[in-house]
Amino acid sequence: MRSPREGAERGTPPNGFASFRAHSNRLLNVVLDTLDAAKAEDVAVIDLKGKTSIGDHMVLASGRSQRHVGAVADHIIKKLKDEGYGRARVEGQPQCDWVLIDAGDVIVHVFRPEAREFYNLEKMWSADRPMERLVI
Secondary structure (H helix, E strand, O other): OOOOOHHHOOOOHHHHHHHHHHHHHHHHHHHHHHHHHHOOOEEEEOOOOOOOOOOEEHHHHHHHOOOHHHHHHHHHHHHHHHHHOOEEEEEOOOOOEEEEEOOEEEEOOOOOEHHHHHHHHHHOOOOOOOEEEOOO
């Protein structure tokens, strides 16, 4: 039997449905706190439960420039490692127009405003229910 900390280090929740939800919510809070600390803008959370099995939450945020997008992504990646969530998969970091960080139960998209408007993931993923908007 593994300890809850061992599961967190591998990016997998400990045994039990309640523990799974607690793990997912804690991961979401780590991401949101890090976005706030990195001064990300227009943060939005989309609940994916019941829509797809790729994760529980999708978080979208904007950076003011390519440099800011890259810095926000770097902060998230470092914080996830520091908190014991293992290695997140990262796409798009060299260009920094749109960086995707797959942390397992939480998928984070950090965009430049123009890229976010062009791809419009909020509309695609929240078509059937209102999006939860967070003001940070």
